[in-house]
Structures are given as structure tokens and as C-alpha cells.
Amino acid sequence: MRKTTGIIGIAAVIIVAAGVAAPWYTGQRIEQEFRQGVGQISTSVPTEVTRYDRGWRTSEAVTHTVIDTEDGPFPVDVHHHITHGPWGFGWAHIDSTPELGEHQPTVAHYFGDQPALEATTTVGFDNDVDIDWRSPAFEETKVPEVPGARLAWGGMEGHYRLDDDRTASDVSIPSLNFTSDDATLVLKSLRLESSGAGGPDWPNMDNFWDGRLKTTLGQLHYQNDSEDVALKLGLDGQAQLRDSGDEGLSMTGSWQLSNMLMRSPSLAEPLIINNATQTLLLKGLPRDATRHLLIGLSTLDDSLDEDQVSGQVQQMMTQYLMAVLQGAPTLETTVAGLDTPRGSLEGKLAINLEPGDGSERSPVTSALGRAALTLDMASDRTLLERLVTRSGPNARRPASLLDGLEQEGLLVRDGERYRVDVQMDSRDLRVNGESHPELYMMLPLLLMSLNS
Known part of the structure; x- marks a missing residue:
């Protein structure tokens, strides 16, 4: 009996020692992970750990972040109260509250004694992370x-x-x-x-x-x-x-x-x-080009001005469009129930590109030879007149223009509504069932002008 009691006592001591040591060991690992995470954040927003006081059950840390604004640098200190596991919540529980320095009186004018923003982070046993934040x-x-x-x-x-x-x-x-x-x-x-x-x-x-x-x-x-x-x-x-x-x-x-x-x-x-x-539905988008685009958009240089950023985005989007046109994508877009005081409009546009052989010099012009397009649209006359008027300063007689398009067969009258049905492939362009080779021949010139 004494031997059994001794074993139980030793086990109890081991359990107590493990319980005492576990938070201390976890605290070491949490600090390492905390500093590593701040380092990752700093690659996009300048952030550093200015203080880290590690205890047995809890730790206190402060991070300093500098946000670049139009009015100059905006420094923010965030205080973190860290509770070590392993307990019921997981490995770590972190309560974070920002301190806005000289801007704090302005914030207090609206929020009083309450923090303007506070966050709670929990790291589970499977290393899953949950962050809840609130602003009162x-x-x-x-x-x-x-x-x-x-x-x-x-x-x-x-x-x-x-x-x-x-x-x-x-x-x-x-x-x-x-x-x-x-x-x-x-x-x-x-x-x-x-x-x-x-x-x-x-x-x-x-x-x-x-x-x-x-x-x-x-x-x-x-x-x-x-x-x-x-x-x-x-x-x-x-x-x-x-x-x-x-x-x-x-x-x-x-x-x-x-x-x-x-x-x-x-x-x-x-x-x-x-x-x-x-x-909107797009299929057949290229994986590598999409990866390159998304990474590029996520790593834009924050130090550039608005025009420089816009130029970079436009360049990346143009390169991506060229890569898409070299493949065999499909596009389908539907407008249902565009309802305005001037009338309503509905329609569907679909474009399919057949695979190319890779010998084409210009992705834009070659796409025309591989494309099949269908357009089915209907609209009230009053709305079309309004759209024509908005199309440019020289569009002063929309009614005459619509009447001319109707006479040419490019619009079909149905009471007070117009409809148009367009079908195009590598050989012909048909509008409302009628072939229009003259319009088809003009498309390459239009596309080349857009590409230039």
C-alpha cells in the first residue's frame, strides 16, 4: 500500500510540475511566433515589437505601426495582453487594444473611455486562428x-x-x-x-x-x-x-x-x-497568368502616387488580357431587368474563342478569327433614345438615328420596343438574320485601333 501511495505521489508531483512548466514553455513558443508574425506584417506595413514582457501565465507586448496617410505618417501603438495555454481555449489568447498617442483625445471625444477598436485573437490546438474585433x-x-x-x-x-x-x-x-x-x-x-x-x-x-x-x-x-x-x-x-x-x-x-x-x-x-x-461568367482563364496578376496586384508599391499605381494596374491588366486571348476562354453576361424612368432593357452577350495554333502574331486580331459571338437585346425606344443622347455631344437627333438603324435592319421594332439579334463567327456577321459582310470587314480595323 505504501508503494502504491508513493507511485501516486510521484505521479501527482509530475502532473503538477507539468502544469507549472507548460505555460512557461508555451510562453516561449508564443513569443517566437508573435515576433515572426509581426515580421511578416512589417513587409507591407512598417511594424515592430517595442516591448515584450513574458511571464509565467501571461505576457504583455506592445507593437508600433506607422501608417502612411495623405497627411503624413500616422503612428499607432497596440497593447497586447497574452494569456498562455494550454488550457480550454488553446495555445494562446490575445487581447489587443490600440493607443493612438496624440490622436487619442480626438478619439475619446467620440468613444469616451471605451477603446475605439479592440481585438481578441485565439490560437487553437490545431494552430487554427480566430480573430474577433469590434468598435463600439x-x-x-x-x-x-x-x-x-x-x-x-x-x-x-x-x-x-x-x-x-x-x-x-x-x-x-x-x-x-x-x-x-x-x-x-x-x-x-x-x-x-x-x-x-x-x-x-x-x-x-x-x-x-x-x-x-x-x-x-x-x-x-x-x-x-x-x-x-x-x-x-x-x-x-x-x-x-x-x-x-x-x-x-x-x-x-x-x-x-x-x-x-x-x-x-x-x-x-x-x-x-x-x-x-x-x-457574369468567365471560363478558361489561364492559371499562370492569373497567378502573376493576383500577386502583382497584391504587391503594388504603396510609395507610388495615384497616377503611377493606375499605370501599373493598367499595364498588368493589358498583359493579362493578351494572355487570356491566346487561350480559349468563354464569356457570358446577362442584364436582367434594367429598369429606369425612361424604360427598361434586358439582354445577353456570349463570346467563345476556339483554341489557336500559336502562330498568330497579334492576340487581338487572331481572336476575331477564332471568336463566336451572340447578342440578344431588347429595350424601350425611350431608353435607347436617352442612351444615344448620352453617347456624345454630336448625337442630337436620336430618333432619326434609330429610324435609320431600323430601315437598315439593324434594329427590329416591336411596338414601343426595339430588339437586336447579333451572331458572328469566323466567316460572317449576321444581324437579325441578315448577313452584313461590310460590318464584318470593319471589325479587324476597329480591333487593331483599340490594340494600338
Whole structure:
């Protein structure tokens, strides 16, 4: 009995010793991982660990980040309270709160004693990472920098999860309201959801392009009376990029606009859309070119000005388009229920490219010989007249132009609506069942002018 009691005692001591040592050992590993993670972040945003006090059960750390803004560098210190595992939550639990230095009084004007933003990070036993962040709401408050202006914030909540090589995020903003003597900004029910490949190995993983995005916006209303500018709309959209095996990569997207109003001095009259739904499907996108494009877009130099960034993006997109045209992609887009006060429009466009033999010199002109196009569209006459009027300063007689197109057979009248059916292949261009070789011969010249 004494021997058994001794064994139990030794086991108890071992268990207690392990329980005491485990948080200390875990704390060492957490600090290593913490510093490594900050180093990875620093490649895109300058960040460093300025303090790390490691204890047995908990540690305290401070990171310093410098954000480049139009008004100059914006330094942010973030305080991290780290709880070591292994306990029920996993390996580590981190509570992070930013300290904004000289800007803190401005933040306190709106949030009072509450942190403007706080985040909680949990690292599980399978090394999965969950991050929850929130910003508390505040009621309508005066904006000291703008006399007569008031700001109300409905708060924000977000979640991020990394599980192996998959990520998912969700951000929700219930409302934002800003009013001044001559401007108004109202945002309601904004939600952003995304999922896809990610993690430390991105973009070296095989399926790094697999991703989904969904955006929902209940209402956006911006109005500036001094500049005579207004924008109002609701939006519901989603997109997905995935690997379709032998068919290459495919991208699908759909979006719906509601109650859209756009007014500016550059528009002769306000643009109003009651409702519009559009879908897009692209198949046969090249893997290597897509990888190169996505990596390029994600590593743009932040030190460049807006024109330089725009030039780089345009160059990358042009190179990508050339690579796409060398393959055999298909495109299909549908506009369903474009409803405006001037009438409605609906239609479908599909383009298919046959594989080339690789001997073509110009991807754009060779694509014409390999392309098959179909277009089926119908619209109210009043809406077409409005579109023709907006097409240029010389389009002063839209009714005469439409009548001429009808006489040439390029438009078919159906009551107060027009429709057009276009079919093109490598031999002919047919509009509403009639062959138009003269239009077909003009297409290469048009495409070459666009390519130049």
C-alpha cells in the first residue's frame, strides 16, 4: 500500500510540475511566433515589437505601426495582453487594444473611455486562428473640425478565421451618419464576407486563387450641395474565382443595384436606375497568368502616387488580357431587368474563342478569327433614345438615328420596343438574320485601333 501511495505521489508531483512548466514553455513558443508574425506584417506595413514582457501565465507586448496617410505618417501603438495555454481555449489568447498617442483625445471625444477598436485573437490546438474585433457605437456627436457637423456611428463587428490554408472573414457595419451645412453621408447595413485560400504559404499554394466575396449594402446616400454632387444606391453582389479542372479557372459574379441616383456637373441630367441585375461568367482563364496578376496586384508599391499605381494596374491588366486571348476562354453576361424612368432593357452577350495554333502574331486580331459571338437585346425606344443622347455631344437627333438603324435592319421594332439579334463567327456577321459582310470587314480595323 505504501508503494502504491508513493507511485501516486510521484505521479501527482509530475502532473503538477507539468502544469507549472507548460505555460512557461508555451510562453516561449508564443513569443517566437508573435515576433515572426509581426515580421511578416512589417513587409507591407512598417511594424515592430517595442516591448515584450513574458511571464509565467501571461505576457504583455506592445507593437508600433506607422501608417502612411495623405497627411503624413500616422503612428499607432497596440497593447497586447497574452494569456498562455494550454488550457480550454488553446495555445494562446490575445487581447489587443490600440493607443493612438496624440490622436487619442480626438478619439475619446467620440468613444469616451471605451477603446475605439479592440481585438481578441485565439490560437487553437490545431494552430487554427480566430480573430474577433469590434468598435463600439456612439450617438450623434459634434465634429469639432467642421462647424455645424454631426457624426453618428453604429459600431462595427468583424471575424477572421484561419484554418490550415483556408481563411474566412466577415465585417458588419450597421450604420454611419454624417451631416453638415452642405453635405450628407448616410450608410446603412454594410456587410462584407469573404473566404478562400490564405495563410502563411500564400501565394505558393496550388489553389491560392480559390476565393469568394459577397457584399451587401442596404443604402448609401452621399450629397454635397456646394459641388452639386449626389449618389444614392443599394447593392447586393457576390463573386467567385475557382479552379474548374481541365476548363482552367472560372470566375462568376452577380450584382443587383436598387434605387440608384447619380448627379454631378459632368452629367446633363441625373442618372436614375430603379433596379438592375447583372451576371457574369468567365471560363478558361489561364492559371499562370492569373497567378502573376493576383500577386502583382497584391504587391503594388504603396510609395507610388495615384497616377503611377493606375499605370501599373493598367499595364498588368493589358498583359493579362493578351494572355487570356491566346487561350480559349468563354464569356457570358446577362442584364436582367434594367429598369429606369425612361424604360427598361434586358439582354445577353456570349463570346467563345476556339483554341489557336500559336502562330498568330497579334492576340487581338487572331481572336476575331477564332471568336463566336451572340447578342440578344431588347429595350424601350425611350431608353435607347436617352442612351444615344448620352453617347456624345454630336448625337442630337436620336430618333432619326434609330429610324435609320431600323430601315437598315439593324434594329427590329416591336411596338414601343426595339430588339437586336447579333451572331458572328469566323466567316460572317449576321444581324437579325441578315448577313452584313461590310460590318464584318470593319471589325479587324476597329480591333487593331483599340490594340494600338
